[in-house]
Amino acid sequence: MYETNYHRASSVPDAAATFAKGKESKFLAGGQTLLPVMKQRLAAPSDVIDLSKIQEMIGIEVSGDTVTIKAATPHYDVAQSEAVQKAIPALANLASMIGDPAVRYRGTIGGSLANNDPAADYPAAVLALGATIKTNKRAIAAGDFFKGLFSTALEDGEIITAVAFPVPAKAGYAKMRHPASRFALTGVFVARTKAGDVSAAATGASQSGVMRVPAIEQALKANWSPGALDSVTISANGLLADIHGSAEYRANLVKVMGQRAVAAAG
Amino acid sequence: MSTVKLTVNGRAVSVDVEDRTLLVHLLRENLNLTGTHVGCDTSQCGACVVHVDGRAVKSCTMLAGQAAGSNVTTIEGLAKGGELHPMQAAFRDNHGLQCGYCTPGMIMSAVDIVHRHGGKLDEETVRHELEGNICRCTGYHNIVKAVLDAAGRMKVAQAAE
Amino acid sequence: MGVEGIGASVVRKEDRRFITGQGRYVDDVKMVGMSYAHFIRSPHAHAKVKGIDSAEAMKMPGVIAVLTGQQIVDDKVGNLICGWAITSKDGSPMKMGAWPAMAPETVRFVGQAVAVVIAETKNQARDAAEAVVVDYEELSAVADVKAAIKPGAAQLHPEAPGNVVYDWHLGDEAAVKDAFGKAANVVTLELTNNRLVPNAMEPRAAVAHYDQAEEHFTLYTTSQNPHVARLVLSAFYNIAPENKLRVIAPDVGGGFGSKIYIYPEEMVALWASKKVGRPVKWTGDRTEAFLTDAHGRDHVSKAEMAFDKDNKILGLRVKTYANFGAYMSLFSSAVPTYLYATLLSGQYVIPAIYAEVMGVYTNTTPVDAYRGAGRPEASYLLERMMETAARQLKVDPAELRKKNFITQFPYQTPVIMAYDIGDFNASIDAAMKAIDYAGFPARKAKAKADGKLRGIGVSCYIEACGIAPSKAVGSLGAGVGLWESAEIRVNPVGTIEVLTGTHSHGQGHETSFAQIISDRLGVPLSQVSIVHGDTDKVQFGMGTYGSRSIAVGGAAIVKAMEKVEAKAKKIAAHALEASESDIVIENGEFKVTGTDKSIALPMVALAAYTAHNLPDGMEPGLKETAFYDPTNFTFPAGAYICELEVDPGTGKTSFVNFVAADDFGRLINPMIVEGQVHGGLAQGIGQALLEGAVYDGTGQLVTASFMDYTMPRADDLPSFKLSHTTTLCPGNPLGVKGCGEAGAIGASAAVINAITDAIGNNKLEMPATPDRVWHAIHG
Structure with missing residues (x-):
């Protein structure tokens, strides 16, 4: 160093x-x-x-239909939070799968989002749940936040202070772990709002970072069940390929993890 | 350079280090606590795990400055008054170590696992929870046995207190 | 057997220091005035070094020196050697390319050192290394073994045209041709044995100190064989005469073969410590381990097996290309030859075998022995072949093996080895029973109903351990003898120190070896200390590798003990006024048989050292040395069966059961033996499912960290079910065979046989990652 x-x-x-x-x-x-x-x-x-000792940046609040996770809250605390487990169990579950136990004690949601690693877990949840990223300057909608590999809408010196998640009717996350790094080889987060809108986001798969998966969203909107994805085909175009997974394999994983995420959501 | 003040194994220490100094290097080089090891440079192997304010973290992925004001426990501080911690004893009794290099980090992580799960540990949970610690010698078979054994011993010890 | 003697699962004496953080590894060593080394390594797989400019670096804070490859050549430090001479088919010697400790002219793999910075602190050395400007002229590179022997490929060494180190063969080509001529069926298999990175958890390290007044060097190093290190550093690298060089291998955090070799970094640390007049410490990081620790395996092979109409094997023909990397490491040449082709008979009667092995240079990290060394490659090839044959011949794989097992011992194979003893039916029967082999079809059907693909795979391995005898290995080209030494010192108060030339880096010698003494004398383990790892303490020894420590080192201890006991009995007989032949040793006492007369060991020892009343002509003292040279290899063998499930959606493999039935002869400490098997199995399974060093076309190592190279984690592995069958080894006094490598030798074929059974597709290479398995299922 x-x-x-x-x-x-x-x-x-x-x-x-x-x-x-x-x-x-x-x-x-x-x-x-x-x-x-x-x-x-x-x-x-x-x-x-x-930033990790700034008291105003640590903690979890649930009010009405929103779960707010302050940016310096470690993954472990999110995973263990009874409030999160009750409101958005898929989010607690996702947090419990990040890295390893020692990483979960230290790593934070704000750090994960600001870094926007293409194989990080949190971006999938943020995008699929339509969360709002709050900074010391403004509020940014999830759809406007992620700008490709390791790139976000954050300006130089802008600090994420909290992330506000609308509570969905149903949500689930399934992840195939990268065997060596334990990041997501591919992870898919699916959510259905109380109004019936469906969204699905995949991490680890695309060359341009976390992405929505319209094919899965359309199929699930018509029929919220794992079987609804049987006939879905995911294109391998633009997907990552490396020694641990070809683009075709990752395309398959988007579908299979999508199915398992729906199954987990119930 | 900064002065970092923290408590290590119950002793208050004050050390002048470069700001880039990692906690593991402060422990090994400045405090001569060489039981905490470095086995990789990508924060994966877990040979460097210590407890910071009661949580098992990788001391190679924490600046010394981040630990200022914290309570740090290393493998050297685990046995109390010459008596082995139940986890240490269980590693010995179950042959949960061979070359010994990953062992300190493994034991520190394992203590944390038992603290979090209490007596509700099963083999699958232990294997999953050990994913941040790499051992090249044991195939984990006896490490898993040791952690499950220690979970029982720690429960008994807690009940006795 | 006493409670602490042979056969007892005693907890390890060495554990207390490890579990309390008091182990002492090389990086824990600090010396007054110590400086730190950081190596400047080539980012290119193949390049000319046109110049090194260290002017800016020398101005940086704390920098003591920047030393280059040209300087080490100028100072006449010897090139690295390969200690086993292999002769090609045509009678020509193997082709050795020169390997200086730091490259003065040409770099041939990514990570090869060209210079070193010595500075006051580790950070200063690394900071300054970035200011050293190395002018490289890139050359074309080749990493793949088959590509390297094609016309027009990049050429590594002028000494080795076509990049061929040797083109070697073993066996009877004509007899094999005959056998294939008579065959009712021929089974063909092409496979790759993937390159592995050993990754002992402790990275390599060295602390070197030069005492100017005494012209004496001390080296603390992460070595499996400190005496061999001293010999080579002295005799070949010209560091210092042996009496002026002390090598200490203290606690060493795993080796698996990778710490056998004397690497450039130790040489440079020693040389630099004299050059700068300061102790020099180098501690490798994990990236350096990936780039510079000798890798393992890396074979591409084609095998054909001929069967008669009754499915009896008639012959085996094998052609293997072995990737040696850029230079010939210390024992590399022997690995794909005498440690590989000699095991191609496996557990089977194979009347004719012919193997050809071409050793090849590539622009990759050098390859040498890694846990098993040649024997895993032989076992994998043969056991994949047996499974493939069974499927092709439509017979049960276990039955096909049993039909062809060797059942008469001793058995002379057509490839040098003479198996002394074994019972292969006993081990496969034990494994089949343990896994309920007969019940498998029903379990497979049930799994299918649940949407899972279930498979079962058998692997019956044999290995040759305790490599020996010295005369035989010498005739095959080895540069060293492979005996072992032991010295036993009974102290005047009756405590015992055993000095051994083997080295423990996880194997538990401090306990197992003490048990041998405890068993013979009936003294508690606490009275026995094992001393190893220091050339100033132990006179000489060959170190630990090849599962040799108990079979060779343990036998040396027995030999030395016999001498100690003989002398002690004389002293006891003299003191008790009895006949020497009437003295028996029980519970630490020398007794006159049939009487109540006895004298305790401490009194015998005291008598030996006071020398007030010894038999006439006897020298005082009670200390004996023995050198033991084995008469044959030992042949551990066993059967592993793996049952697993494949998730067809992801290609992910999950273990259902893994059983191992091993025959290691007599077990000294069953707990330690089982630990060795667990670790070996993990490495074999790791090779099968997870691990693989991958180079791109330009010679860059793609898998250069734990982020990309998959190390087995706890949740990647099952709990293992172990059992033992026993035939005592007739070749050594303990009846032991060695157990350190078995798991790594036998496991990988069982796993791949099981996956290919599950998915119904035999075309699958290691590591069988989910991606590869999914592609194998779905095309």
């Missing part, structure tokens, strides 16, 4: 101010992605601003 300056922010404004002072600042949340990248010397921030 290159030498850097570590700052522990006491509040969101303090974090933003410290960020602005650095030559090439980076926010550090759980650090479960940024620190490995820095260890490999693939990132060289002049300053890292630690």
Whole structure:
């Protein structure tokens, strides 16, 4: 790792101010992605601003039909939260499958979304549930947030403070783990709103990061059941291919994980 | 350079380190607590797992500065007064270690697993929960046995307290 | 057998330090004035080194020196050697390309070192390494073994035209041709044995210290064989005479073969410590381990087996291409030859065998022995062949094996090995019973109804361990003898130290070896200490690999004990005024048989050292040494059966059951033996399902971290059901055979046989990832 300056922010404004002072600042949340990248010397921030101890950024709130997860809340706390388990069990389940137990203690939802790894789990839930990403400057709809690999609508120095999830009627997540990294080789999150709208989002599959899967959405809108996807064909065009999965294999996984997500949703 | 103050194995320490120093290096190089190991550079093997404020985390994926003000327990701090922690004893009694390199991280993770699941552990859960710790020697067979054995011992120990 | 003697599952003496964080590994060693090394490694698979500019780096904080490949050549540090000479079919010696510790002119694999930075701290060394400018001229590269021998392929070494190291053969070609001429059926199989990265959890490391006044070096290193390291560093690399070089391998965090070899980094650390006048520490990171630890396996083979009309095997013909990487590592040449083709008879009567092996250079990390070393490749080929044959001949795979088993011992195979003893029916019967083989069809049908594809796969392996005798291996080209030494010191108060030339890096020698002593003398284990891993303490030894430690090292201990006991009995007889032949040893006492007269071991020992009243002419002291050279290999064998299910939707494999029935001869500590089997099985299953080193066409290692190279995790593996059948090895005094590699040798074929059975498609290479299995199912 290159030498850097570590700052522990006491509040969101303090974090933003410290960020602005650095030559090439980076926010550090759980650090479960940024620190490995820095260890490999693939990132060289002049300053890292630690958000993980900012009290206003930690916690989970449920009010009416919205679950709000503050950005520095670790995955473990989301997975364990009775409120989340009750309101959106699929979201708690997803959080319980991220990385490994040690990663779940440190990694945060805000860090995951800001990084937007194409194989991260949370983006699938955020996109499929139509969540709103709240920052220190504005609120961004999920559909406007993800901009391709490792790229988001966040501006330089903008801090995710919370993510608000509308509570769906039904939702489910199924994931085929990458055998080595334990990211998602392909994961699919499906949701049906109380109004009957269906959305499905896949992570790990596409060359351009998390994506909606219209074919699955249409089939499920007509018939919310795993069997409804039997006749769906997912195109391999534009999907990732590597030694762990060809594009055709990932296309198959989008469908199969979609079916299993629906089964899990009930 | 910064001064990092934290509590390690019950002892308050203050160490001057470069800001880029990882917690594992503070432990190994500055405090000579060499029981915590480094087995990879991608935060996967778990040889470096320690407890920070009661949670089992990878000390190779945490800056020393992030641990400032925290309570850290390493493998050296697990046995109390010369008496092995039930997890340590179970690893020995079930032959849950061979070369010993992954063992400290494995034991620290395993203690955390039992804390979270209590006595409700079964083999499948233990195997799943160990996914952040890699062992090349044992094939995990006896590690899994050791964790299940220790879960029973820790329950008994807790009941006795 | 006492409670702590042979056959007892005693908990390990060494565990307390490991479970309390008190183990002492090389990276834990600190020395006053210690500096840190960071290597500058080639990013290219093949390139000319046109120049190295270290001017900027030398100005950076904390930098002590930047040393280059040219300097190490100028200082006459020797090139790396290969210790086993193989002769090609045409009588020519194998073709060795020069391998300097750091490349002065040409780099031939990604990760090869060209220079090293020595600095005050590890971070400073790494920071400065980035300021060293290396001017490379890239050359075309080749990573694939078959591509490397094609005309027009990139050429690695001028000494090896066409990239061929050797073109070797074994067996009787004419007899095999005859056998195929008479065959009722011929079964053909083409397969790849995937390249593996050993990945011991402790990365390699070295701490080197040079004492200027004494002109003496000390090296702490992650070695399976510190004496061999000292020998090679001294005799071939010109570091220092042996009496001026101490090599210590303290606690070592796993080896699996990868820590047998003397690597460039240890050589450079020693050389640099003298050059800069400071102790030098190098600790590899995982990326360096992937790039520079010797890899394992990497064969491409074609095999044909001839059967008569009764399904008896008539002959076997094998052609194998072995990828050696860019240089010939220390024992690499022997692995696909004398450790591979000599095992191609397996457990079967095969009247005629002919094997050809072409060793090939490629622009990849050097390949050498990895757990099993040649024997997993032989076993995988043969057991995939038997399964394939059974399917083609439409007979039960277990029955086909039984029909062809060797049942008379000793048995001379057509490929050098003479099996001393075994009972192959006993092990397969035990495994079939353990897994309820007969009930499998019903279970398969039930799984099918649940939408799962269930399969069962058998693998019957045999291995040759305790490689020996020295005279025989010497005649086959080995540069060393493969005996072992033991020294037993009975201290004046009766405690015992056993010095062994083997090295424990997870195997539990400190316990098992002590049990041998405890068993013979009836003393508690706490009175016995095993000393290993330090050339200043142990006179000489060959180290630990090839499942040799108990079969060869253990036998040496017995030999030394016999000498100790003989002398002690003389002392006891003298003290008790009895005849030496009437003395028996029980529970730590020397007794006169048939009387109540006895003298305890501590008193015998004290008598030996006070020397006040010894038999006439006897030297004082009670310390004996033995060198044991085996008379033959040992032949552990067994049967593994795997039952699993494949999810047709994802191609993912889940274990239902995995049973192992092994014959290791006598077990000293069954708990430790079973632990060895578990670990071996995990590596064999890892090879079958998860692990594979992949290079792209330019020689870049795609799988260079745990992010891409799949290490077996706890939830990838089942609990194993083990059992043992026993035929005692007649070749050594303990009746032991060795157990360290069996699992890695036998497991992979069982897994692939089971998956191919489940999916009904035999075309599947390792690792059988979900992606590959899904493609095999769906085309």
